[in-house]
Amino acid sequence: MNVIECNGLTKAYFRKNVLNGLTFTIEENKITGLIGRNGVGKTTLVKILAGLIKETSGEVRVFEQHPFNNLYTSANTILVDDQMFFPPALQLHELLEVAQSFYPNWDMELAQRLLQYFSFDPSHYHQTLSKGRTSTFNMIIGLASRCSLTILDEPTTGMDEAVRKDFYRALMKDYLAHPRTILISSHHLNEIEDILEDVLLIKNGKTLLHESISDLKEWAIALQGASTVVQKWLVERNCIFQRQVGKDTLYAVVRDDFTKENKEEALRGGVEFIPVKASDLCVYLTNDTKGGIDDVFER
């Protein structure tokens, strides 16, 4: 079953389209990374999916229903981000009790164990927590709610390295024990790629790529060697990224559609084939220039 279906989804702010005909589906019980550059519309998209804002046009379905102001989808969806609002008069332990009354799959034991593990004082108030502690508490709510659709928008903002690692481990363990549909928006694909099954990459308000992480790792290949030789292999290929390495060596990333024979010939000519990390590929694909920041310094 598809938990999320978007078809030609657009969202405009002041007549300017942020989402521009976004089409994709997400199946149930998968962990998908929502990846895109700053300002591409990730938060806008997850707010639409969580029913907090309304699309401008196109179709959006969550659990086969329109999510905006929808009680069914909101009871089965949680959006964890740094804008989560909690009643300021309630202490942390009271917030857990309120959450328990709202989310049907809430696991109070897990929430309390995590609260203790991360050394929270249950009598503290949410608005007095530091940035990293706020993210950690919000993540506890996100995990313990066990919502069928769990959306995490930049969930590790402000967390230190140790807490980030604990968070991803906790997420993975709980997901394996209680599979659900998880959508994680993050700038740090390298940090989350080990736990992802799929990657949804957006650019210019559209789906640029929606692949399994294993396919993404083999989607492209880098060629490195003498510039003239590498250039020969770039003819009639769409070069995704290229960088001069040293005086006469070129590093170029292309779609990996080489045959075995092609590769053997290139290797004989001195070209080295280097795997491209999924996180690097996403950066290259979403760059507006082929050489990244180096282009700024080229004249």
Ligand SMILES: Nc1ncnc2c1ncn2[C@@H]1O[C@H](COP(=O)(O)OP(=O)(O)OP(=O)(O)O)[C@@H](O)[C@H]1O
């Ligand atoms: N309420 C709003 N009113 C007007 N413009 C908005 C509003 N919310 C977002 N935008 C604009 O929409 C664009 C997309 O913003 P959004 O926050 O969805 O991007 P994002 O991909 O989550 O960015 P980041 O990675 O930097 O968090 C930005 O140009 C932003 O300025």
